[in-house]
Amino acid sequence: MALNTAALPPTVAEGENQALVRGYIDRLLMSLLDQISLSSSEGRPSITLRCRPNSATCVINTTNRALEGCRNEETYRSYSWPGSTAYESWKFTVIIRFLGVVDHALRTGQLISKRRVALLNFDAKGALSSFRSSNTRDIFYIDPAYFRSQQTVNCVVDELAYTIGVDRTALNVEAAGKGLVAGCFRLKRDSTVIVDAQITEDTMVPRIQDSDEIDISGARWVFIIEKDAIFHRLVRSSYHTRAIMGDGILITGKGYPDISTRKFVHRLFDVASNSKHRAPRFYALVDGDPHGIAIMSTYKYGSLAHLHENARLGIPGLQWLGLRITDAILASESSGANDLLFLTARDRTKIIAMLRNSPVWSSNGPEPEWRVELQRMLLLNVKAEIEMLYEQDGGLETWIDHKLFRQT
Amino acid sequence: MALSLSLRRALPQFPPLGFLSTASFALPISITIPPLLADLWESVLRAVPKKKTSHMKKRHRQMAGKALKDVQNLNKCPGCGQVKRAHRHLCSVTPEARRRNQSFAEVAGPNVITAVEVGSGTTQSLRVEAKLSMSRQFLAWGSADNAHPVDIFSLAVTEKQILSASGAPSLKVHSTTDTDFPLVQSIDGAHPLGCHHIVTDESGSRAVSAGFAGDVKAWSCQEGHWSADTATSDVRAWAIALSADGRYLAGVSQNGRVGVWDLSENGTQIRDHETKGSFGTCIDLSADGRFIASGHENGAVYIFLTDTGRMPFSLSGLVKPVRTVAFSPGGKILAAAGDSKVIVLYDTSSGEQIANLSGHAAWVLSLSWSSSGEYLLSSSFDGKVKVWSIDTKMCVATQSETEKAVWSVKWLPKTARSECFATAGANRSVAFYREATGG
Numbered sequence: 001m002a003l004n005t006a007a008l009p010p011t012v013a014e015g016e017n018q019a020l021v022r023g024y025i026d027r028l029l030m031s032l033l034d035q036i037s038l039s040s041s042e043g044r045p046s047i048t049l050r051c052r053p054n055s056a057t058c059v060i061n062t063t064n065r066a067l068e069g070c071r072n073e074e075t076y077r078s079y080s081w082p083g084s085t086a087y088e089s090w091k092f093t094v095i096i097r098f099l100g101v102v103d104h105a106l107r108t109g110q111l112i113s114k115r116r117v118a119l120l121n122f123d124a125k126g127a128l129s130s131f132r133s134s135n136t137r138d139i140f141y142i143d144p145a146y147f148r149s150q151q152t153v154n155c156v157v158d159e160l161a162y163t164i165g166v167d168r169t170a171l172n173v174e175a176a177g178k179g180l181v182a183g184c185f186r187l188k189r190d191s192t193v194i195v196d197a198q199i200t201e202d203t204m205v206p207r208i209q210d211s212d213e214i215d216i217s218g219a220r221w222v223f224i225i226e227k228d229a230i231f232h233r234l235v236r237s238s239y240h241t242r243a244i245m246g247d248g249i250l251i252t253g254k255g256y257p258d259i260s261t262r263k264f265v266h267r268l269f270d271v272a273s274n275s276k277h278r279a280p281r282f283y284a285l286v287d288g289d290p291h292g293i294a295i296m297s298t299y300k301y302g303s304l305a306h307l308h309e310n311a312r313l314g315i316p317g318l319q320w321l322g323l324r325i326t327d328a329i330l331a332s333e334s335s336g337a338n339d340l341l342f343l344t345a346r347d348r349t350k351i352i353a354m355l356r357n358s359p360v361w362s363s364n365g366p367e368p369e370w371r372v373e374l375q376r377m378l379l380l381n382v383k384a385e386i387e388m389l390y391e392q393d394g395g396l397e398t399w400i401d402h403k404l405f406r407q408t
Numbered sequence: 409m410a411l412s413l414s415l416r417r418a419l420p421q422f423p424p425l426g427f428l429s430t431a432s433f434a435l436p437i438s439i440t441i442p443p444l445l446a447d448l449w450e451s452v453l454r455a456v457p458k459k460k461t462s463h464m465k466k467r468h469r470q471m472a473g474k475a476l477k478d479v480q481n482l483n484k485c486p487g488c489g490q491v492k493r494a495h496r497h498l499c500s501v502t503p504e505a506r507r508r509n510q511s512f513a514e515v516a517g518p519n520v521i522t523a524v525e526v527g528s529g530t531t532q533s534l535r536v537e538a539k540l541s542m543s544r545q546f547l548a549w550g551s552a553d554n555a556h557p558v559d560i561f562s563l564a565v566t567e568k569q570i571l572s573a574s575g576a577p578s579l580k581v582h583s584t585t586d587t588d589f590p591l592v593q594s595i596d597g598a599h600p601l602g603c604h605h606i607v608t609d610e611s612g613s614r615a616v617s618a619g620f621a622g623d624v625k626a627w628s629c630q631e632g633h634w635s636a637d638t639a640t641s642d643v644r645a646w647a648i649a650l651s652a653d654g655r656y657l658a659g660v661s662q663n664g665r666v667g668v669w670d671l672s673e674n675g676t677q678i679r680d681h682e683t684k685g686s687f688g689t690c691i692d693l694s695a696d697g698r699f700i701a702s703g704h705e706n707g708a709v710y711i712f713l714t715d716t717g718r719m720p721f722s723l724s725g726l727v728k729p730v731r732t733v734a735f736s737p738g739g740k741i742l743a744a745a746g747d748s749k750v751i752v753l754y755d756t757s758s759g760e761q762i763a764n765l766s767g768h769a770a771w772v773l774s775l776s777w778s779s780s781g782e783y784l785l786s787s788s789f790d791g792k793v794k795v796w797s798i799d800t801k802m803c804v805a806t807q808s809e810t811e812k813a814v815w816s817v818k819w820l821p822k823t824a825r826s827e828c829f830a831t832a833g834a835n836r837s838v839a840f841y842r843e844a845t846g847g
Contacts, residue, residue, distance in 0.1 A: 326789075326813070329770075329771065329789060333770075342687070342705065345662075348662070352601065352620065352621055352622075355601045355602070355620065355621075356600075356601060356621065363557075363575075363576050363577050363600070363602070368557060368558050368575075371558065371575060371602075372558040372559050372575045375558075375559070375561070375575045375601075375602050375604070375620055376559070378604070378620055379561060379604050379815075380731075381687050381689070381705060381729075
């Protein structure tokens with residue numbers, strides 16, 4: 001008794017999306033009630049979810065250059081109650097429980113948050129208009145013993161959103177952002193400036209609505225930075241106004257980026273590529289280690305975990321600024337510089353897994369330069385962190401200036 | 409009495425009577441000191457006013473170290489062999505020698521005549537000429553451009569072919585009999601994740617390649633065509649070396665273990681040596697098969713005897729990671745180099761350092777001996793390729809065609825023509841050079 005789970009085009013207006021979610025919940029409840037009303041031998045209440053694309057078969061879409069799953073194979077998984085295994089019935093109840101939360105959030109717009117404080121600060125900076133979304137962590141804290149781990153909640157959220165064919169935001173669920181932005185970026189809503197990243201030292205990455213107006217006309221470049229320590233250093237030295245290439249924007253996702261940061265950068269990239277004057281260039285400033293390259297790939301092509309969303313989150317025009325192993329070796333020659341680090345066994349395993357599994361680094365993939373960089377790391381058994389450039393002549397800032405100058 | 413008693417207490421292990429007698433002789437002054445003063449006495453003695461420093465003494469002190477010093481930073485000019493200051497690149501003997509130093513990679517003929525004519529001291533200039541004729545000149549001979557889509561990490565040669573391994577899945581075979589260096593064979597899909605080491609035996613009938621995924625594959629050659637050979641699934645190694653007869657494969661693993669596998673018996677392991685566990689970056693087998701040398705990330709170089717499995721030498725001349733080791737054709741000398749930029753030559757019978765060849769300004773990545781053992785070829789991370797004369801321990805030629813890393817260099821086997829070598833690296837091409845013959 002699979003429910004109607006036809007795929008929907010990803011971009012539908014928000015009101016329609018919410019109607020879709022409500023419709024889905026209503027229909028699901030009706031069918032469950034039908035089944036329960038039958039005699040206990042015949043009735044089998046069950047929920048069918050559409051499985052997200054498998055990461056083993058993903059490919060790079062040639063048109064939008066995003067990492068995507070194979071479209072032709074659609075798989076479904078049913079959870080019924082009482083299921084054949086304890087896991088199945090537990091999963092069933094988790095989904096029901098979760099739908100209850102979503103339904104409540106949709107009807108009342110109430111926020112159940114353990115992160116309320118963080119969100120309040122966020123609002124004080126004038127970024128958030130409504131409180132009508134709950135985050136996955138909140139849901140987890142409703143009943144931690146029951147949900148067992150945050151992973152479960154994330155998984156159920158993604159599966160449900162994928163099954164209904166809407167974005168996570170339509171379920172009024174959004175992970176709290178951890179990204180930071182600084183530089184000449186302004187966000188206007190209803191013709192008033194609500195975020196100006198130039199005034200404050202750093203701003204949480206705002207949630208952008210479709211109607212918002214983004215002003216990045218002053219920026220010549222956008223840096224996507226892996227580490228927030230590097231981000232803070234550049235902000236403190238006002239690099240975004242002092243660079244020889246002109247003003248720019250600094251963004252960090254603090255390690256592997258979350259969806260809200262990626263969505264924000266994607267939106268900026270859209271604005272940049274549609275602008276008529278000289279558009280800012282997008283550069284990635286990441287460590288010279290497997291994680292740095294993987295983070296850069298997450299921004300550019302998307303992640304294996306959210307294959308169905310990558311098309312709406314990628315930045316196809318992202319360029320690689322550094323840190324390359326070649327640069328790091330040159331830098332380590334200068335006096336007083338920190339030495340290069342040796343790869344650990346885990347790093348080596350990670351590189352080999354990256355080379356083997358992801359189409360981004362495959363031999364006929366889009367990034368031969370990244371692939372060979374990983375191989376050079378393996379061959380020389382070295383890696384480098386951006387922090388090593390602090391000791392350079394003129395520090396990190398001069399190094400970036402030189403590098404940018406050579407790239408343009 | 410009190411003093412001797414306290415001494416006696418301090419050194420109780422001596423027989424009391426004998427000690428007392430000798431101690432009384434040794435004491436410089438023999439007065440009885442009240443016990444209260446015993447601890448202070450030493451400082452009382454020291455508190456005597458110092459002798460007044462004479463004017464002469466003071467003057468000497470002032471002038472000390474102000475005289476001319478011995479000049480010790482000397483070495484020999486690579487152009488003419490004269491002794492020169494180490495920090496000066498050029499020799500000061502004759503201006504012509506300077507000019508020739510800069511241009512000895514160019515045509516030599518006309519310069520020789522001008523030097524003899526113009527040189528102030530004729531005998532001196534002639535000696536310079538004699539030494540200069542030792543510098544070698546290598547001309548670009550051709551190249552297989554863009555042989556691979558990414559960095560070429562390793563080269564191996566046979567009599568008529570050159571095999572190259574890169575970050576791409578396929579191995580390429582180019583012919584060296586034709587100066588166009590045409591592609592003869594492409595072994596597709598050999599190593600899906602790329603290949604970092606490839607080696608051949610002396611006859612050119614077998615090759616072994618090691619991939620990034622840890623896969624080691626053997627290949628055999630039938631009339632110039634390569635195909636998959638015996639299984640080598642047991643081989644766990646990062647860097648590899650093949651014996652001259654192609655039967656034994658030596659390898660060093662990421663945890664520093666050195667192993668030997670017998671390829672004629674389906675690749676069963678016959679030796680397993682343990683080292684200190686530092687990443688094994690390179691390995692070589694001597695041509696006579698007596699020695700194995702492995703280079704490690706902690707700068708250690710180990711030499712093993714293959715017949716006994718004993719390790720007679722652990723050579724520690726290099727502090728930084730070793731990237732390449734190579735035995736001379738006669739097996740008498742081992743050359744090792746790496747991140748310390750110096751090439752160190754060791755005597756394999758004594759384990760002593762024979763020479764340091766310094767001149768590279770970046771990490772040395774690859775070494776190769778010419779078939780006569782007369783020359784050593786080296787390449788570095790900044791794209792420089794140097795040829796060293798083993799007689800004079802000097803660099804006789806430098807090629808700087810590229811600024812990108814040159815991962816591998818190899819002499820081609822000596823045939824009727826002059827000495828030739830091949831280089832390959834991050835510029836994705838295999839370049840060939842030959843020695844200029846005649847004038």
